[in-house]
Amino acid sequence: xxxxxxxxxxxxxxxxxGGYTPDHPSAVFGAGAARAGGPPDExxxxxxxxxxxxxxxxxxxxxxxxxxxxxxxxxxxxxxxIVAFYWDVESGRKDIENRGTGAHDKFDIxxxxxxxxxxxxxxxxxxxxxxxAVICESVDRIARLMxxxxxxxxxxxxxxxxxxxADEGFETTRxxxxxxxxxxxxxxxxxxxxxxxxxxxxxxYCEHTRQGWNIGVPPYGYLGERVPHPVPxxxxxxxxxxxxxxxxxxxxxxxxxxxxxxxxxxxxDAIAERLNADLDTYPAxxxxxxxxxxxxxxxxxxxxxxxxxxxxxxxxxxxxASKTGAGKLNPxxxxxxxxxxxxxxxxxxxxFKAAQAVKPERLVSRTRTRPGMHTHPDTKRSYxxxxxxxxxxxxxxxxxxxxxxxxxxxxxPRETRxxxxxxxxxxxxxxxxxxxxxxxxxxxxxxxxLGSDRQEHVRAEITAATPTRDQALEKEAAALxxxxxxxxxxxxxxxxxxxxxxxxxxxxxxxxxxxxxxxTAERQAKLAKLGALLDRMGQGDDADDxxxxxxxxxxxxxxxxxxxxxxxxxxxxxxxxxVVFDGRTGDADCTVTVTDDTLTAVWGAVTALxxxxxxxxPPTGLETNGPTGTQGQPFPSFVxxx
Numbered sequence: 001x002x003x004x005x006x007x008x009x010x011x012x013x014x015x016x017x018g019g020y021t022p023d024h025p026s027a028v029f030g031a032g033a034a035r036a037g038g039p040p041d042e043x044x045x046x047x048x049x050x051x052x053x054x055x056x057x058x059x060x061x062x063x064x065x066x067x068x069x070x071x072x073x074x075x076x077x078x079x080x081x082i083v084a085f086y087w088d089v090e091s092g093r094k095d096i097e098n099r100g101t102g103a104h105d106k107f108d109i110x111x112x113x114x115x116x117x118x119x120x121x122x123x124x125x126x127x128x129x130x131x132x133a134v135i136c137e138s139v140d141r142i143a144r145l146m147x148x149x150x151x152x153x154x155x156x157x158x159x160x161x162x163x164x165x166a167d168e169g170f171e172t173t174r175x176x177x178x179x180x181x182x183x184x185x186x187x188x189x190x191x192x193x194x195x196x197x198x199x200x201x202x203x204x205y206c207e208h209t210r211q212g213w214n215i216g217v218p219p220y221g222y223l224g225e226r227v228p229h230p231v232p233x234x235x236x237x238x239x240x241x242x243x244x245x246x247x248x249x250x251x252x253x254x255x256x257x258x259x260x261x262x263x264x265x266x267x268x269d270a271i272a273e274r275l276n277a278d279l280d281t282y283p284a285x286x287x288x289x290x291x292x293x294x295x296x297x298x299x300x301x302x303x304x305x306x307x308x309x310x311x312x313x314x315x316x317x318x319x320x321a322s323k324t325g326a327g328k329l330n331p332x333x334x335x336x337x338x339x340x341x342x343x344x345x346x347x348x349x350x351x352f353k354a355a356q357a358v359k360p361e362r363l364v365s366r367t368r369t370r371p372g373m374h375t376h377p378d379t380k381r382s383y384x385x386x387x388x389x390x391x392x393x394x395x396x397x398x399x400x401x402x403x404x405x406x407x408x409x410x411x412x413p414r415e416t417r418x419x420x421x422x423x424x425x426x427x428x429x430x431x432x433x434x435x436x437x438x439x440x441x442x443x444x445x446x447x448x449x450l451g452s453d454r455q456e457h458v459r460a461e462i463t464a465a466t467p468t469r470d471q472a473l474e475k476e477a478a479a480l481x482x483x484x485x486x487x488x489x490x491x492x493x494x495x496x497x498x499x500x501x502x503x504x505x506x507x508x509x510x511x512x513x514x515x516x517x518x519x520t521a522e523r524q525a526k527l528a529k530l531g532a533l534l535d536r537m538g539q540g541d542d543a544d545d546x547x548x549x550x551x552x553x554x555x556x557x558x559x560x561x562x563x564x565x566x567x568x569x570x571x572x573x574x575x576x577x578x579v580v581f582d583g584r585t586g587d588a589d590c591t592v593t594v595t596d597d598t599l600t601a602v603w604g605a606v607t608a609l610x611x612x613x614x615x616x617x618p619p620t621g622l623e624t625n626g627p628t629g630t631q632g633q634p635f636p637s638f639v640x641x642x
Contacts, residue, residue, distance in 0.1 A: 045080040047164075048131040050120055051087035052141045061089045061107045068137040069111060075166035076135065083130045085112045086120040092144030093194060096121070096152065117142070121152065124161045135164045139183055140190035149187050205336070209317040212342025214242045219308050220285045220301075221254035221346055223247045244310065244343040253282045254346045257305050262354045263601035265573040268306075272297040312352050313345030314338050383407060384438055384565045385579065388572055392582035392589075393426045400434065407434040409581070430583030437588060439561075441579060442568075444590045446557035449575065450606065454552075473533050480530040487523045491516060551599055553606040567605050574601035 049072055053064035065087050073082070090102025100116020114123075123129050134156060136142055142163070143149040153163045164170055168179060208215070218224040224242040229235040253275070260266045260274065275282040275297040285301045307329075309316045315338040321328045347355075383400035391398050391411035398409040411430040448454055498512050560568070571577075575592040582588070 043079050045077070045133060046083045046131045047076060047080050048084040048086060048120060048123075048134045049082045050117070050134050050136040050142060052092055052117075053087075053089055054091060061104070062109055065089075065109050065111055068141065071137045071166045072135045075164075075170050077170060080170075082135075084114050084120075084123070086115055086117065087111070087113060088116040092140065092142075092190075096143070096148055117152070121155060124156055125159050129161075131161070133162050133164060135166060135170075137166050139163075139165045139168075139186055144190050144194045146184075146187045146191045149190075150184075205317055209315050209336050210338050212243060212315045212338055214244050214310075214315065215317055218242070218244055219310050220305055221247060221250045221311065222343070244315075246344050246346065250283065251346050254305055254311055256282070257302060258311075258347045258351050258355050259600065261306055261358055262351055263574050264570060265358055265576070268299040268302040271302045272299055275302070306355050309335070309337075309352060310343075311346040312349045313341035313343055314349075315342045382565065383409070383434060384568055385409065385434060385441065385572075388577050389432075389437065389579045389581060391430055392580045393430070393584070398430070398432075398581065408432065409434055409437065411583070427583050430581070432581050432583070432586075432588070437579065437581070440588060441577070441590055442560045443557060445571070445575075445592075446555060446560055449592055449594070450552060450555040450560075452554055477530055477533045480526050480533065484523055484526050484530070487519050487526070491519050491523075494519075552594065553603050555606045559606075567608055570605040571602060574605070 049069055051065050051068040051072075053059045053061050053068075068087075069082075069085075076082070087104070088099055088102050089104040089107065090099065096117055100118050102116075104113065104116075114120075120134065124131075124134070139149055139153075142152050156163050165183070168183065171179075205215070214224060222244040223246075225245045226240040226242055229239040229241060231239075257271055257275070260271050266274075275284070279296065282297070284295060284297050285304075305311075309319075317336045318330060319335055321330055386400055387397065389398045389409045390396065394411065394413060396411060396413075398411045401408050401410055408431050410432075412428070413426055494512050494515055498508065501508060575594065578591045580589045580591070
């Protein structure tokens with residue numbers, strides 16, 4: 001038999017008095033069993049309780065959930081009994097399918113729990129459901145976003161389960177239009193409120209960042225200097241804000257990591273291996289939790305250092321998703337930067353950008369960078385030019401292969417190569433001897449990069465390339481002139497349209513005036529770009545200034561030929577060597593990039609191979625910009641990329 005009205009009233013009274021808890025759910029399941037075991041009683045209304053409270057940082061679920069249940073109980077008529085309990089402890093902005101995964105299991109709440117919102121929706125669609133209606137304290141307890149709460153309401157209504165709210169009153173008759181209007185208004189206001197709070201919180205965090213306050217754990221190399229909170233009430237509670245100050249010993253480690261990455265193009269693994277070789281000099285990162293404690297550097301630890309822009313002295317926020325994605329890194333366009341440096345930098349902005357640029361370059365080669373033989377047991381030899389040689393026809397990295405004691409670099413596209421490669425007429429196979437290629441590379445470095453007459457060679461190439469560059473600039477300038485003429489034509493047509501049409505209320509005039517302002521701004525921008533192009537024509541580019549070669553050491557060809565593989569690869573990595581071989585002509589183009597950040601590595605390698613002939617140290621006139629080391633000496637940070 002189903003429960004009578006007096007039995008339902010007795011159960012609700014017991015609920016109000018705390019008569020059953022999750023340890024004693026007999027009254028609840030007894031009601032469900034009675035409902036399922038016999039025909040429904042027309043005098044009894046079986047109801048499911050739905051509730052939600054925010055996460056434990058903002059609310060107290062042990063108070064909020066029982067309070068919501070008491071509010072619903074008071075709103076129910078005497079013949080109603082609650083037979084199912086569905087509640088969540090999580091944000092009301094989560095998708096319905098993802099609900100029920102919050103922090104509900106962290107609390108000892110004296111109320112049964114049959115699941116969360118997904119379980120409620122699933123049971124409502126069953127024919128043997130235990131309830132006829134659902135009640136919540138307020139409709140925003142179902143969801144904070146309007147489309148989610150109306151979706152729940154609609155899906156429940158489709159299966160004949162009405163959704164009641166305690167603060168709206170309880171009526172089992174046909175819903176009144178006024179109540180629907182009130183509910184929709186409340187749903188709209190709930191979404192407006194939560195979105196406004198998100199906007200205000202975002203603006204607050206942005207201002208917090210602009211003022212230079214750190215959020216979260218200070219990055220490796222910094223200490224968190226606590227400052228009393230500026231709000232007296234929060235200051236009295238012991239709250240504070242944090243600024244970043246360098247931890248001198250670890251700050252030097254951070255700078256060294258960036259130097260290795262930029263000058264030697266080392267991988268995360270290679271840098272971690274160097275750091276672990278001397279943990280006294282390069283102490284490992286501190287773990288956030290005791291169970292994560294490690295006594296060595298890891299690949300992820302090195303990556304975290306190299307990808308953290310706070311080392312530039314600027315405060316940066318919103319690098320990682322805090323609510324979703326398990327801390328997934330946000331795209332750089334979503335980061336919030338302080339307009340000016342707010343703490344002492346450990347590296348320059350230029351060095352940080354150079355470190356980020358290493359990753360795409362290394363991904364193209366898709367090969368290891370350590371000198372010597374591979375650890376694979378079938379490896380018989382190593383190749384000095386491994387990862388530096390590319391095919392001119394397909395731009396893929398060429399692989400090394402040994403035939404009859406001779407080493408070659410080859411490119412053999414598969415038969416399933418793309419149509420674009422087939423149209424370019426890629427040869428079936430391309431081969432070049434490594435010793436011949438290496439001799440040409442070393443001769444190029446000895447004459448054009450590390451030779452005493454290198455500036456004369458570079459000036460001659462710049463002079464020969466200037467006419468070609470000017471032709472390209474002239475072509476671009478002609479395109480800009482045509483664009484300016486096109487803008488002038490658009491302006492003339494707009495004025496003509498205004499002359500030919502009546503405009504009694506001024507609507508057309510205002511629209512034309514706005515469009516004319518846009519076209520004028522576009523014309524001025526194109527004219528400015530055209531003027532800059534005309535100024536460059538006939539002049540050398542600043543980036544082609546051969547004076548940068550003065551900062552490089554001098555090395556003889558004989559020293560390069562006799563140098564060990566590890567030293568040569570250090571020079572190749574520092575100069576970002578790229579060799580492009582064309583099997584159709586037999587020509588190889590060598591390209592190096594000389595920047596101030598590479599000087600330290602080149603000087604060290606050349607000094608080692610020449611026994612000091614290249615000089616004991618880099619030139620003393622280089623610009624430096626960085627924090628001071630443990631002995632008061634500046635960390636070198638060469639900042640003039642060319």
